[in-house]
Amino acid sequence: MLRVASIVEDLLACKWSTALLSLLADGEKRPSQLLRCCPGLSPKVMNERLKKMVGFRLVNRFVYGEKPPIRVVYKLTPLGMRLAAIVREIEQLQSELDRGLFKPEGESADIS
16 A cells, blocks of 8 residues: 655655656656756666656556557656645745745744
8 A cells, every 4th residue: 555655755855756746747748858857867767766656656657659669658647746736835835935934933024
């Protein structure tokens, strides 16, 4: 049985997983598109992370064609879409924190 806490922990522990999740939230992508959008991501690491995300049922892998050249496409599942929305909320919270919107009690936040 999959545990959401374990999935989130694994996903947040790897910057490439969250990057891939965010990219796939915008629609299905081929591996070459994902690599172009993630400078520094190696094909090996991308394939490992995507395989793990498929195992977590966050991503579906579709293979079109029976003989070369085949076409592989990745697309988020409904569970993946929900998790992508949560990751975006976390990214938004970090952005607000970086801008100083959260101050210790007694200090006023700068909302400019």
